[in-house]
Amino acid sequence: MATIAAAGNNERGQDADVTRGKRALQALNFFMADIQAGIGPFLGVFLQQRGWATGPIGTVMTAGGVAGMLFTAPAGAFIDHTTRKRMVVVVTGICTVAASFLILLSQSGWVVTVSQIATAIAGAAIGPAVAGMTLGIVHQKGFNAQNGRNQAWNHAGNMVGAGLSGWLGWQFGMPAIFYLAGVFGVLAITSVLLIPERTIDHQAARGLEKGDKDDAGGGQAEGFRVLLRNKPMLILAASLAFFHLGNGAMLPLYSLAVVGAGKGTPAVFTATTVVVAQAVMIVTSLIAMRVAVGRGYWLVLLISFAALPVRGLIAGTVIQHWGVWPVQALDGIGAGLQSVAVPGLVACLLNGTGRVNVGQGAVMTVQGLGASLSPAIGGWVAQILGYRIAFFILGGFALGSLALWLGFAATLRPACDGTSNEPQPSAA
Helix, strand or coil: CHHHHHHHHHHHHHHHHHHHHHHHHHHHHHHCHHHHHCCCCHHHHHHHHCCCCHHHHHHHHHHHHHHHHHHHHHHHHHHHHCCCHHHHHHHHHHHHHHHHHHHHHCCCHHHHHHHHHHHHHHHHHHHHHHHHHHHHHHHHHHHHHHHHHHHHHHHHHHHHHHHHHHHHHHHHCCHHHHHHHHHHHHHHHHHHHCCCHHHCCCCHHHCCCCCCCCCCCCCCCCCCHHHHCCHHHHHHHHHHHHHHHHHCCHHHHHHHHHHHCCCCCHHHHHHHHHHHHHHHHHHHHHHHHHHHHHHCHHHHHHHHHHHHHHHHHHHHHCCCHHHHHHHHHHHHHHHHHHHHHHHHHHHHHCCCCCCHHHHHHHHHHHHHHHHHHHHHHHHHHHHHHCHHHHHHHHHHCHHHHHHHHHHCHHHHHHHHCCCCCCCCCCCC
């Protein structure tokens, strides 16, 4: 009887640790926005106020994007192997906050470029780290639901952070935004340290559940060529590359267009663009979690790809302060759906291979190729041909995503239905 009672107490203790781990994960996602993007969309307006043109602004953003793109796959491989996933978040948080403060000290070209490269590298590492910890805590069967909740909290954190940034920038000037980023960074580090280390199953975190039959029969991951043999993964990555080639520059350019035309207060308008998008993302991420259970990920991603051409058309037509509402609501639909569908689909496609996090990094690398080129393309097109043409061109890139997703529907639909038999998750 004593043994049974001890086992029961141990099981209850493990359940309590898992619950604490989930809550800490959600807190981490709330505060980690500034670790992933530094001061994000406020950078363009900050540099514009200090005499930078749209072309150079886009170029330094592209430099950061390229650095992040090159680092994501190695970062994912490292996350698969390391058992110090929490420490990865701590180190990246410190580096990102320090890199952001560099821009306060100097706005010279090389300082801004170095800051953006450091921020992008840190952001590339934290994504697979959080996805890996989530998978390690809740395992494959719970990943879709927990990832949906994580993303909802992440979007809420982005919304609150942007709102506070806009208010602080309006009241105290743009430098106040950098100090807020430092506070969020400290709180993100605190949150990840609250995750009980023993709740993270590092084999499950890389897609090797207990009892999986892998190529060595003892927890040995498959070779990296498993990524190249997975046709749905390749189509997904190419579709995301087209999407982010158009999407990456849309938000900073729209802020520059409206503020440059004298139709918005810099800090307040930029904050509004983020708040509107993130508010929509909170709702769409929870909807995506439920639709993925019943209909699979194919439909979720199709809708996300279709949102960008419409967004580009509206952005190029309505360069007004009120245009932020439709333009950024569509951003919330596209990005909110993808924030749940992409990690969930990658985890599903690579389940049992032991390469889930390197797969997450590889997909981020390819989509980062598009995102890193977007600011340079958008910035120089806007400078030469004007903002309207730039928005139309950027929105048109997503037609490539739609063509791939619809053209390979027969291959993609069965692969994207891998979660259709999961129990209905709670949105609580």
